[in-house]
């Protein structure tokens with residue numbers, strides 16, 4: 001075990017920090033600490049410009065192989081990049097779904113033509129992506145998607161019809177990757193396809209959904225014979241589930257270290273408030289602040305373990321518990337923030353519903369334990385894959401029987 | 404940066420695990436815990452003579468193996484997993500670390516060498532009747548008289564205090580308070596002026612004693628470090644021991660989960676293994692989360708302990724890393740033992756099943772060297788008791 005970074009990596013750290021310091025200025029100054037979870041609706045245009053600024057410096061897709069336009073950074077360097085990025089207060093990345101999810105999927109499963117068509121726009125920060133998985137009837141039970149894709153040979157297009165929901169940033173995105181049923185008679189994991197769909201077309205309608213924060217980051221997306229080119233299906237028809245599941249593996253990548261820096265910023269703000277308003281003298285609050293600090297420290301150690309890889313290439317237990325762990329920790333941090341603020345936590349920044357950063361965080365964290373697999377689904381996965389306990393039995397219970 | 408065991412570390416861990424699985428099964432633990440001394444002398448001889456576990460992190464110059472703290476942590480994890488009853492924690496992690504941190508070259512040559520050779524058991528006695536873990540807990544006093552030190556007072560909760568050959572005693576100069584005036588002495592336990600009393604305990608797998616000092620006269624050569632200035636060394640020793648104890652707790656945290664998974668997969672109710680009920684699976688999943696998070700905390704703390712012992716930069720994080728690990732592992736071990744008992748149903752409440760042995764060890768280890776609340780408060784004061792920048 002070796003905790004420190006090499007001299008070369010430390011030099012890389014300086015390079016990243018230096019670039020951010022020089023470039024996160026002028027028009028971008030106002031973006032500092034903005035655009036994170038709960039704040040994603042803020043400054044969309046400016047943050048798109050920032051994506052391109054990053055791209056100019058070669059700081060998008062740092063972990064992608066060079067062959068696909070990435071920087072080819074080692075795991076250590078990626079850790080450093082995401083840490084410094086967050087430390088500098090650089091804004092939430094509008095390109096994160098493309099860089100973290102769509103791109104890696106295309107790299108792993110896409111055709112040569114798809115790589116050439118889609119990867120450069122992601123690297124350049126000019127094309128944004130959203131994720132179209134969930135539907136009204138397919139939340140935790142993702143395999144229950146009903147959206148259909150049928151191939152129209154005369155037009156040489158897939159035509160997609162159905163509805164997606166909770167699609168984050170759909171209104172800002174150029175493309176959406178979706179799973180849809182290619183075989184209308186299929187059920188569950190069979191008969192699905194994975195499609196890369198252009199958002200700006202007549203067959204797609206986007207309606208924002210207002211969240212408990214009063215803002216709208218996610219949307220309903222309606223598809224009515226929306227077009228998708230014959231070459232824009234990843235993998236074969238019927239292989240969509242495999243591709244979609246491969247993608248889940250990318251979701252707990254190195255960016256988790258950057259996420260933890262954001263958490264650290266939030267915790268620092270809470271600590272400062274507690275010292276100022278006297279909450280730091282309350283023994284119960286002291287315990288809770290220390291607990292949050294301890295929880296975040298260990299989160300980092302757990303990530304270091306995750307990133308170092310398993311000894312024998314087997315499934316890593318510490319990776320399996322990670323989502324449940326950080327989501328629950330962050331949820332508790334939200335409550336702590338409000339409790340440290342006391343009555344002041346009630347007072348809005350401005351009417352009609354402008355929230356402070358911590359108020360917004362407190363509300364937004366309620367979604368951390370829902371999206372990307374709810375806490376309950378995480379526990380099922382941990383018990384079944386991590387502990388080898390029996391899978392959930394498949395029984396059908398009709399709604400009326402349960403009443 | 405590489406946060407994984409090396410091949411050698413893995414081998415050490417696996418060898419210790421295989422040995423302990425054989426020698427520290429339920430029957431062995433129960434036999435040892437029923438005795439007053441609390442361990443099997445023959446087994447201790449095998450641990451020392453065949454396995455050299457006690458010599459792990461003692462420097463080669465003192466006849467040890469000269470390995471690192473990560474190796475020690477890996478071994479302690481296994482000892483916790485198998486609930487080993489032996490004077491290992493007291494001799495190696497309490498007294499051994501005190502000698503490593505505070506002992507002179509001569510004292511190390513004398514005592515560490517004997518520990519490494521398996522010829523000496525030892526322990527640390529520092530807290531008084533109040534059982535506080537900070538500097539204020541040191542209540543025994545000393546006076547200087549004719550080039551000697553004379554010690555008086557009562558020390559409690561001394562691990563293996565009734566059986567150890569050597570005592571490292573913390574006492575304070577009469578009239579001093581707080582972190583000032585504390586000294587550490589190495590004293591043969593059989594000295595006149597020492598009265599040792601076994602304190603029977605709820606957790607029978609680790610023995611505690613009370614040590615009474617009345618007019619105990621020790622020579623100046625028994626002093627570790629400088630008179631009256633031992634708190635930083637004592638504090639460092641306690642942090643190192645705390646990390647070792649957290650490793651032991653983590654091993655137990657994992658073991659009760661393993662026992663629970665095995666049991667719930669076998670036990671059938673309503674025509675299904677109870678492991679198929681989601682209520683059961685979700686508790687088990689939370690137990691696994693706690694075990695893994697505890698593991699991350701302990702391995703990191705082990706690395707920091709090594710840095711602290713070898714004087715490297717990250718060693719400054721020692722107090723925090725110790726408190727982070729102990730706070731988490733204390734709560735995780737007890738919570739997992741309690742959940743394990745619940746998921747075993749009625750049999751979990753029997754003397755016959757081993758769950759209660761872990762539940763009891765968990766509570767005792769939680770309190771020893773400070774419980775979760777104590778360590779959280781330590782972290783809180785590091786964070787909160789300095790003015791805003």
Ligand SMILES: Cc1cc2nc3c(=O)[nH]c(=O)nc-3n(C[C@H](O)[C@H](O)[C@H](O)COP(=O)(O)OP(=O)(O)OC[C@H]3O[C@@H](n4cnc5c(N)ncnc54)[C@H](O)[C@@H]3O)c2cc1C
Nearest residue numbers: 131132133134139140166167168367370371372374376377
């Ligand atoms: C802020 C936010 C952003 C999102 N962004 C996107 C996005 O960009 N793209 C996208 O596709 N989706 C997105 N989602 C959707 C998200 O993935 C789903 O909300 C999530 O999968 C849960 O599905 P559901 O809302 O239908 O809840 P349900 O599945 O109906 O769950 C309701 C409750 O039932 C529990 N439950 C369900 N099944 C089980 C079971 N088998 N065992 C035990 N308990 C169970 C759940 O844990 C939960 O508590 C987003 C959601 C949020 C909140």
